[in-house]
Amino acid sequence: MEKNQENISLVTADGTPLKISLARAQRRSKIIAFLMVFPLLLFITIAFIGPIADMLMLSVDNSIVKKILPKSAEALQKWDEYSGQLPDEEVFAAIVEEIKQAKASKQHTKIGSRFNYESSGFSSLFRKTGRKVKKIKSPPFKDGLIKADKRWGEIYTWQVIKQNSSNYTDGYYLAALDFKREFSSGNIKSLESKDSIYLKLFFRTILLSTLITFLTFVIGFPLSYMLSSVSTRISNILIIFVLLPFWTSLLVRTTSWIALLQQEGVINDFLLLVGFINEDGRLAMIHNATGTVVAMTHILLPFMVLPLFSVMKTIPKSYVRAAISLGAHPWKAFWKIYFPNTGPGIGAGSILVFILAIGYYITPALVGGSSGTFISNRIAYHISSSLNWGLGSAIGVILLGIVLLFFVLYHRIVGINNMKLG
Amino acid sequence: MNYFMRTIMSITAFVVVGMVSQAMATELVVVSWGGAYTASQQNAYHQPYMDRTPGVKIVNDDSAGSAVAKLRAMKQAGNTTWDLVDAVASDAMMLCDEGLVDEIDHNSVLANGADGSSATEDFGDFIVSPCFIPQIVYSTTFGYRKDKVSRPMKSVCDVFDLKSFPGKRSLEKKPINNLEWALICDGVSPSKVYDVLGTDAGVRRALAKLDTIKSSVVWWTAGAQTPQLLADGEVVVGSTYNGRLFALIEEQKQPVAMLWDWQVFDLDGWVVPSEGKNKAEVMKYLRFATDTQRLADQAKFISYGPTRASSAPMVGNHAKLGIAMAPHMPTDPNNAKTTLLFNYEFWADNRDDLDAKFNAWLLK
Numbered sequence: 125m126e127k128n129q130e131n132i133s134l135v136t137a138d139g140t141p142l143k144i145s146l147a148r149a150q151r152r153s154k155i156i157a158f159l160m161v162f163p164l165l166l167f168i169t170i171a172f173i174g175p176i177a178d179m180l181m182l183s184v185d186n187s188i189v190k191k192i193l194p195k196s197a198e199a200l201q202k203w204d205e206y207s208g209q210l211p212d213e214e215v216f217a218a219i220v221e222e223i224k225q226a227k228a229s230k231q232h233t234k235i236g237s238r239f240n241y242e243s244s245g246f247s248s249l250f251r252k253t254g255r256k257v258k259k260i261k262s263p264p265f266k267d268g269l270i271k272a273d274k275r276w277g278e279i280y281t282w283q284v285i286k287q288n289s290s291n292y293t294d295g296y297y298l299a300a301l302d303f304k305r306e307f308s309s310g311n312i313k314s315l316e317s318k319d320s321i322y323l324k325l326f327f328r329t330i331l332l333s334t335l336i337t338f339l340t341f342v343i344g345f346p347l348s349y350m351l352s353s354v355s356t357r358i359s360n361i362l363i364i365f366v367l368l369p370f371w372t373s374l375l376v377r378t379t380s381w382i383a384l385l386q387q388e389g390v391i392n393d394f395l396l397l398v399g400f401i402n403e404d405g406r407l408a409m410i411h412n413a414t415g416t417v418v419a420m421t422h423i424l425l426p427f428m429v430l431p432l433f434s435v436m437k438t439i440p441k442s443y444v445r446a447a448i449s450l451g452a453h454p455w456k457a458f459w460k461i462y463f464p465n466t467g468p469g470i471g472a473g474s475i476l477v478f479i480l481a482i483g484y485y486i487t488p489a490l491v492g493g494s495s496g497t498f499i500s501n502r503i504a505y506h507i508s509s510s511l512n513w514g515l516g517s518a519i520g521v522i523l524l525g526i527v528l529l530f531f532v533l534y535h536r537i538v539g540i541n542n543m544k545l546g
Numbered sequence: 547m548n549y550f551m552r553t554i555m556s557i558t559a560f561v562v563v564g565m566v567s568q569a570m571a572t573e574l575v576v577v578s579w580g581g582a583y584t585a586s587q588q589n590a591y592h593q594p595y596m597d598r599t600p601g602v603k604i605v606n607d608d609s610a611g612s613a614v615a616k617l618r619a620m621k622q623a624g625n626t627t628w629d630l631v632d633a634v635a636s637d638a639m640m641l642c643d644e645g646l647v648d649e650i651d652h653n654s655v656l657a658n659g660a661d662g663s664s665a666t667e668d669f670g671d672f673i674v675s676p677c678f679i680p681q682i683v684y685s686t687t688f689g690y691r692k693d694k695v696s697r698p699m700k701s702v703c704d705v706f707d708l709k710s711f712p713g714k715r716s717l718e719k720k721p722i723n724n725l726e727w728a729l730i731c732d733g734v735s736p737s738k739v740y741d742v743l744g745t746d747a748g749v750r751r752a753l754a755k756l757d758t759i760k761s762s763v764v765w766w767t768a769g770a771q772t773p774q775l776l777a778d779g780e781v782v783v784g785s786t787y788n789g790r791l792f793a794l795i796e797e798q799k800q801p802v803a804m805l806w807d808w809q810v811f812d813l814d815g816w817v818v819p820s821e822g823k824n825k826a827e828v829m830k831y832l833r834f835a836t837d838t839q840r841l842a843d844q845a846k847f848i849s850y851g852p853t854r855a856s857s858a859p860m861v862g863n864h865a866k867l868g869i870a871m872a873p874h875m876p877t878d879p880n881n882a883k884t885t886l887l888f889n890y891e892f893w894a895d896n897r898d899d900l901d902a903k904f905n906a907w908l909l910k
Contacts, residue, residue: 319903321905388779493765512898
């Protein structure tokens with residue numbers, strides 16, 4: 125049977141079987157194709173996948189404790205933190221030695237900052253101990269350390285250290301989701317509503333981003349329709365007006381909204397002039413959620429208009445004409461024939477605007493006041509001001525998760541293939 | 547052809563010489579705040595130093611606002627391109643804790659005071675961290691619209707008095723300073739402010755006081771916002787850095803007056819990145835740039851007080867406006883009747899916690 129098949133197989137001019145020759149040619153083109161995308165692949169790995177992996181690592185990484193306090197962490201394992209007793213002399217000896225070493229390499233304050241994220245006061249505890257530790261020369265180290273700072277004599281201090289001594293931590297995620305670990309009992313409790321920050325901000329970010337997406341659609345749809353129905357020459361000029369804000373600095377556009385919307389601003393002055401409002405009734409349209417929504421709708425509008433426009437241009441005018449000539453009311457012809465055809469553009473524009481909006485931070489920071497700031501403002505704060513990169517990363521990972529979730533939802537409901545970017 | 551060749555060769559020679567001479571000059575990248583502040587540094591010590599040290603070129607980088615995060619990122623990437631960074635004291639302390647900047651032996655690196663005192667005596671308590679070289683004292687304080695109030699504002703508690711002084715106020719979107727002022731105006735003795743603020747009940751008390759004006763507050767995040775809001779008449783009174791208010795009042799002639807009551811002193815100064823590449827040159831530069839004369843000179847260009855005690859008597863007139871600068875210094879006795887010094891230790895411990903509580907309060 126096999127022999128038979130070999131006999132009838134086709135060969136090329138130089139005698140190699142066609143199958144092998146074909147595979148070889150295909151392999152070559154595959155290699156060439158791979159080589160062509162290789163630079164892009166490399167770029168994406170370095171500039172995109174790498175940083176995201178790094179962010180994931182940062183949000184759980186706690187290796188610093190075992191690096192700076194290895195022996196103390198080890199010795200603490202034997203201690204029962206709920207026994208009501210302070211750890212043994214062995215633990216005190218180990219931590220005195222390790223703080224001395226850390227002080228020499230100036231790392232004792234670093235570990236203090238790490239614990240301070242979990243419980244306030246550790247920053248000064250380690251800084252102060254670092255200053256005094258060289259005086260603790262002989263045992264008992266327990267007394268020496270407690271003399272250096274009395275907080276070493278509190279069981280709570282050791283509970284915090286022990287419960288944060290493994291190489292990975294869930295502390296940043298707990299904080300990012302408004303939970304708190306009570307180190308005295310080891311229980312995880314959710315924060316009371318009045319103390320909650322991040323959940324409220326996540327919710328607000330999603331809500332306002334949805335509203336902004338909807339508003340860009342409401343404004344962008346008729347605009348794109350007009351652009352697609354006028355002659356190419358005019359639409360080219362009009363497109364420039366759509367793109368013009370794109371070429372203006374984001375900060376300029378944002379601050380010009382401040383000039384327009386503020387209480388002593390142009391719009392309030394105009395309303396006052398026309399008699400819509402009186403001097404005391406000037407509207408607060410900026411430094412609140414309204415300001416964020418208005419400024420961001422304006423800034424993100426082109427991202428809705430462009431995909432809509434490119435899709436609308438491809439819808440033949442004859443469809444609606446045909447529907448009308450067959451007796452449909454113009455409104456029905458629009459709704460049943462034209463509108464469904466714009467679906468891929470609406471999908472692409474909405475996803476684009478929504479994802480951009482959910483990660484915005486400059487505009488909300490400048491015009492958002494306290495009711496219009498987004499979750500990304502907290503990420504920026506933790507990355508650039510508080511240096512708590514672990515917490516910043518954890519919030520970032522959750523935000524990424526939310527975006528992916530919306531993407532999956534979109535795929536389930538509309539289908540990712542049914543999207544056209546231009 | 548001959549002419550063409552000659553031109554090519556001379557251009558090449560020019561470029562090569564240019565590159566060589568550039569390679570010979572040491573470039574010091576100095577990171578500061580930009581705007582009027584960097585200009586005051588350029589005039590008071592960058593330019594004079596370059597004039598007397600021909601081999602050194604000082605390059606200004608205006609990204610001090612994000613220096614903390616960038617320094618850490620640079621160190622992690624193993625490529626620190628900055629030589630000297632201007633930082634507020636609390637950030638300097640955090641950078642020092644993180645090991646991102648070097649500890650300094652103030653007496654050996656810095657010059658003695660003009661009066662013969664050692665650097666540590668001359669700077670005194672202003673050396674709040676072993677890594678920190680103080681330059682200026684600035685204060686966060688209030689300015690108010692003279693034309694929009696019925697009587698001059700005298701007390702910081704007037705900010706909390708919506709009845710006598712209706713209208714919006716701008717406050718920084720941070721717990722720092724606001725909580726202190728709230729407690730003082732709620733009747734806490736100023737010397738006890740940080741003891742009270744260290745307790746949960748104290749934080750609640752401060753936030754409750756802020757609650758009374760919350761609906762009238764515009765929260766600012768950049769120092770330039772309050773001067774703008776005051777100039778536009780958006781707010782009646784607002785907090786910001788005193789130098790910004792000086793520019794608003796004296797340079798832009800806006801109808802704004804200072805409210806110095808319970809101004810919070812803070813410090814700004816140099817830190818040396820631990821991975822900097824020109825440290826030897828930086829030390830020479832620091833010795834010059836922080837001496838008594840240079841710090842006094844800086845006050846000619848901006849209304850921030852010199853941190854050396856020996857510089858204070860030498861503060862003269864503004865370089866352009868010609869007005870005496872001493873009465874505009876936050877440290878002037880007339881302005882400094884009631885002051886708080888930023889409590890660095892307290893905020894290093896409680897910043898994360900109080901920031902979370904403050905933001906939760908904002909969201910309510």
